Amino acid sequence: MLKLEDYLDAATRQNTRRSYESALRHFEQEWGGYLPATTESVVRYLVDHASKLSLNTLRHRLAALSQWHREQGFVDPCKSALVRKTLKGIRVLHPATEQRAVPLQIEHLSQVVVWLENAIEQAAQAGDHTALLRHSRDKSLLLLGFWRAFRGDELTRLCIEHVSLTPGEGMSCFLRQSKGDRQLSGRTFKVPALSRLCPVSAYIDWIQLSGLTSGPVFRAINRAGHVSDQGLHINSLIPLLRRLFTQAGLPSPEGYSSHSLRRGFAGWANTNGWDVKTLMEYVGWRDLKSAMRYVDAADPFSRDRIERGLANLPVD
Known part of the structure; x- marks a missing residue:
């Protein structure tokens, strides 16, 4: 009781x-x-x-x-x-510049996924079940975290029984608690099935390979290939990502954190023409100030804007 x-x-x-x-x-x-x-x-x-x-x-x-x-x-x-x-x-x-995680750019996301797919293929050929599990889990975690701009603790708390699949369209992830959910009513996040870098197919591959049917989606895997009953600890997420980015050859992997996925998606959406209101609704931000902390301007120094103005000046 x-x-x-x-x-x-x-x-x-x-x-x-x-x-x-x-x-x-x-x-x-x-x-x-x-x-x-x-x-x-x-x-x-x-x-x-x-x-x-x-x-x-x-x-x-x-x-x-x-x-x-x-x-x-x-x-x-x-x-x-x-x-x-x-x-x-x-x-x-004691003024200090706010330290922010390096955003994971879409080209770097693609680079890591290509590395993971090659590693998965090699592990399958070598019969290395432990490596196969880890790489499949990491691919699913990375793509789901990026395309849904999940926080680190949201990834670690996501449960299989709260994920539902819609064939050909995507999947829904329900989180009972999320930052900003003051009424504790929970929230459902829709995840699209994509033609490339697909988070849905990566999730399905991981779940089928691991044989998990309930409990946390993302878990620790020991050297013997045993999948833990508990979800990944939040403190293990940053080392996991930095190790993965190092293996995939990303520059300066120590600058990344779990927030890099969230900031990376926000920057990608902004560059591809998402208006702020749509982005806020998709990610779950409740105020503009929170959203703008994650969005890096496509022209941060306003160089392009100023150069366009200079082009209209008469030439002496």
């Missing part, structure tokens, strides 16, 4: 819960703070880490502390004017 704790855990995304727990451990165990915290201790914590952690990380730590105090029925020390002013001062004195 389910208990209250089970329902409370279900109300928060697993990735968020895990990251908040890590933030609290850092505050208590690594820094030596006490809970419940005072405004003064929170301010000291910010000052001690102002030059060590990014502003976004500090905000995340404050969010974790705030949630803990609210849930435990204590006054939230992070809401004080002193904390807000300290955070503002840190932003002024």
